[in-house]
Amino acid sequence: MKINRILAFLLANAVLSPLAYALDVDAGDFEVAPAGTNLFLVYYQHAVRDEVYVDGGRLPGKPRLTSDIGILRGVHYMKLGPYTLAPQILLPFGRLDAGRDISSLGHQNGMGDIILSAPLWFNEAGAKSQFSLAPYVFAPTGQYSKDKPLNIGENRWKFVLQAGYVQQLTDKVTLDLVGDVQWHGKNNDYGSLGQTRKQRPLYNLQSFVRYKFAPGADVRIGLQRISGGENRVDGVRQHDRQSTNRIQFGGSYFFSPTQQITATYGRDLSARNGFKEAHRVHLRFLQLF
Numbered sequence: 001m002k003i004n005r006i007l008a009f010l011l012a013n014a015v016l017s018p019l020a021y022a023l024d025v026d027a028g029d030f031e032v033a034p035a036g037t038n039l040f041l042v043y044y045q046h047a048v049r050d051e052v053y054v055d056g057g058r059l060p061g062k063p064r065l066t067s068d069i070g071i072l073r074g075v076h077y078m079k080l081g082p083y084t085l086a087p088q089i090l091l092p093f094g095r096l097d098a099g100r101d102i103s104s105l106g107h108q109n110g111m112g113d114i115i116l117s118a119p120l121w122f123n124e125a126g127a128k129s130q131f132s133l134a135p136y137v138f139a140p141t142g143q144y145s146k147d148k149p150l151n152i153g154e155n156r157w158k159f160v161l162q163a164g165y166v167q168q169l170t171d172k173v174t175l176d177l178v179g180d181v182q183w184h185g186k187n188n189d190y191g192s193l194g195q196t197r198k199q200r201p202l203y204n205l206q207s208f209v210r211y212k213f214a215p216g217a218d219v220r221i222g223l224q225r226i227s228g229g230e231n232r233v234d235g236v237r238q239h240d241r242q243s244t245n246r247i248q249f250g251g252s253y254f255f256s257p258t259q260q261i262t263a264t265y266g267r268d269l270s271a272r273n274g275f276k277e278a279h280r281v282h283l284r285f286l287q288l289f
Contacts (some may be wrong), residue, residue, distance in 0.1 A: 004174040016201065023160050023162060023180055025162075027218075028176065029164065029211050030119075030132050032132065035084055037076075037077040037228070037288065038078065039076075040075075040286075041286050041287070042072060043071040043072075044283045045280065045283050046067070046280070047067075048064075048277070048280075049066075050063060050276075051275070053272060053273055055272065055273065056272050057245075064098065064101075065102065066098075066110035069112075069197075070093050070094055073088060074089055080120070084120070086119045087117075087118045090114070092113065092142070093122055093152070094109065095110065095112060099213070108148060108150040108152060109152070110143030110153070111152065112143075112152045112153055114141045115141075116137045117136045118134075119143055119162075122131060128220040129165075129167050131155065131166075132162075133163055134162040135159070135160070135162075136160040139155070140153060140155050142154065146189045155187045156186060157185035158182075158184050161181055164176070165178075171195045175207070176208040176211075177207050179205050180204045182199055182203075191233070195233050195234045196234055197226070200224065200231075202228045202230055202242065203257070203283070205225045206223070207223050207224075208221065216253060216267050217251065219251040220251060221266075222248045223245070224244075224246040224247075224248070225244070226246070227244075229241065229242045239270070239273075241272065242273060243271070244272070244274075245269040245270045246266055246277070248266030248281070258288040259286065260285070260288075261285055262282075263281075265279065266279070
């Protein structure tokens with residue numbers, strides 16, 4: 001009965017977007033730009049999940065959940081006393097498709113929850129050691145219906161506090177360390193019965209090593225761990241605490257002085273509860289102006 005209950009919860013919640021369970025970053029995100037710089041970024045991520053785990057054990061069957069998610073992001077760097085601040089807005093959108101054993105969940109597309117952020121750097125641009133704190137606020141503006149098993153929006157407020165540290169080890173090698181904690185508001189209209197969903201804090205650790213093999217070009221490899229985030233529905237524990245390990249690798253290239261393309265491939269190495277990603281392709285275009 002416990003497994004059936006957890007599976008029902010996991011299928012109902014799915015993995016709604018790249019930001020639903022963890023706030024992922026690209027290597028280099030925590031390198032500060034000079035004040036007055038503006039960035040426009042476009043993200044695309046395709047992910048496939050075809051295994052479901054409960055308490056570390058794989059459930060039988062052949063589920064398939066595919067997501068195609070895009071994000072539009074605008075960033076402006078400015079001075080705040082001796083520090084650099086980068087107010088920004090992120091607009092997620094995309095499509096979810098369920099297949100095989102969970103095809104009855106159907107598909108859904110629409111806009112996700114708007115995200116507002118303003119990272120603060122405690123160093124100058126170009127420093128060999130860089131440190132930043134970045135608060136994120138997720139507003140419940142995205143597509144959501146309690147009567148639909150798949151949703152792009154989450155119908156709740158979220159707050160994330162993220163810290164990033166970048167260390168230039170040599171002229172060609174850079175280390176990125178990023179950690180964050182995610183707190184969740186209530187969803188008081190969860191599921192077809194309109195129940196109340198609460199969630200414990202979610203913890204996310206990411207690390208990358210980048211190797212610059214040519215001017216404006218690098219390759220990178222990263223590891224990520226996501227933990228915590230157990231849910232309660234009307235006070236009943238769902239026993240779905242996350243414990244996921246992920247690997248990714250890829251590269252970036254400035255094909256003009258103001259335009260960059262980044263591509264990474266990743267997959268989950270292990271998952272304790274929930275869907276396990278079989279693979280993920282992540283693309284990002286950056287325009288500097």
